[in-house]
Amino acid sequence: MASDASAEAIEIRLRELRPGPPVSFVARVVRIERREITRKSDGQRRPILTGLVSDGTGTVRFTWWDPPSEEIDRGTVLRVARAEVREYLGRAEVAFTYKTRIAPAAEAELPRLGWDEMPVRTIRDLTPPDEGFRLDARVVRVAARTVAVGAERRSLFEGRLADGTGLLGFTAWRDFSFREGEAVRIGGGYLRLYRGRPQLVLDDRSMVARLPESSLPPAADLGSPSRQSLARCEAEGGGEAVELAGRVVAILPPSGLVYRCPQCRRQTHQGICPNHGPVAGEADLAARLVLDDGTGAATVNLDRPATESVSGLTLEACLERLRSAPDPSGIEELLWERLIGSSWTVRGSAYVDDFGLSLRPETITPTAESEAPDTDALQRRLT
């Protein structure tokens, strides 16, 4: 890698990138791919690196001609001097040519934006891949979760923000000590598309400040979902916080007793994890219910606690049963027996993909089991 980074070029932030003279900047590699292309002049193959770099204010595509042979890892921070700027499909991108000087740089050299430098945005006008903005919102929900990142287990915080213009899910890779109901100012996050829904990602470089005095609507007025039909929810492409009700009309595989890789929690098939090969799977309970209200149908994915609570089964009881009746599919049949036809109200987030509407429930409760039908209303409609 060339190390002479002292070059005369305009030092910019990527948000300001426009086609014109060469520029210099410090940015992180967020995506990188090595490819080979055929040179037009002599038909020879030559390698290039392409990908995305981001400095927290903007993300742009780069093309690195005649790159070094060593690997450049995703996450590497680079100081780039005299990169050429061109426009491709209406967006500015950079090219690293023989004139460009590139050197590794430290995290601290990335631009640090003050609050005042970040444009103020509201939830309604944020779309992926926006970044480098400032957002004032209330935390309407926050919960800790542990996920597998490669072979590593990391804890993160998931939740939902609201500002009166809309709702936005977030994932924080760091503990910002969010409390439900509080108003916060957030900077240095970026938006991505996660399971069909925009999501705000907060990482080590993100900033959070408390807003004791805020003109945001009170927490009680934000983020409480209203009941809607499944057809409407699907037509709207899902939602951050929805309440839906219906009957279970089918249960999709995999439901019942499943086995998971102890490292990455993915489901194993015949003792083989798609990531880690042969492993001793850990038993778990899960259910995929088809909830149907006559206008539409949705898949509701239940984890173990939710599956246990709706079915009345426990993992221990299922394993015990397996010892006397060694057929794991029997648990799926038990779920059919216990759940088909039953009515549930689900609150959570919903998204639409090629398989239709799916729900990620936060709560699932029986729909007014003891309630008698409103015969008077029906009678009025019939006369």
Add this chain to the structure above:
Amino acid sequence: MPGREPAWRMFAAELLSATETEQGTGDRPVTYLVSPYGARIGRALLAGHLSGIERVGEGERPPFYRARLTDPTGAITVTAGSYQPRALAVLLRVSPPTTVLVVGRPHLYRGREGTAFVSIRAEAIAPVGELEYLRAVAEILAQTLDRLDVLAAIRAGASTGGTGPELWIAGARASAARYPSARPEGLTASLRSALGVVRGDGPPTATSPTSPGTIPAESATDRRSFRPTPPPPLTEAQRAEEGVFLDLIDELAEGSVDGYADVREAFARLADRGVSADRAEELLGRLETEGAVEEPIVGKLRRP
């Protein structure tokens, strides 16, 4: 539309009144049953009492069973074979009469004389208690009324906006196109009967008495009280009218090719005798509720 075909909340009467189908599109096209009352059904949910479970065919063939599902509006055949193992397992397990919810795909068999025979190929059957059954009947009734509203709006020339779910609007369009002369009143008697069941006015069906403890017993004696307000006892004049109507149906049925009396013709003849359309409608509703007349095909009446 991506995703799964929802289960239309259906009464047997509406399914049995359907005589039209429509072929879906895509890789695995579904055959939809189009009802005269605004539904294009790829999957249905019914609630009723299951009886007469029997095996069809014998010997080495894969098992195929059928049963009778009686809801407040009529009885429909439910089938399950080896491709519906879970529904089949329930049919083999329960001892009828059992109250159940059934989810399945409608199937239309057309007989030689153009008669339609609708059955349900069950995907799932769930035995339920009496209260859950009543809630399901109320749910089916409410959604049927909602759909009739959508159908009325579409027939009145409404564009799509705001009348109901996309799917229901599409169903109403298909229905209006296939049955240009169908009248929603054809279903009224059935819906009143369903309301009677939800209100606990009487035994929901002839085959399965409900336990008196579970539903408020208002008047368990008179099936006519399925009507929203308990009617006064029939007058002599009304009795006479009923007699005239029944004779008329016999006469028309005898003179017709298919053995059914045409509703419009019957109403026209009643009008000649000074019975208004409203009164005729009410009369028909009463006779259907009493079980003296049935309308197995829309617009076609017969004595059972």
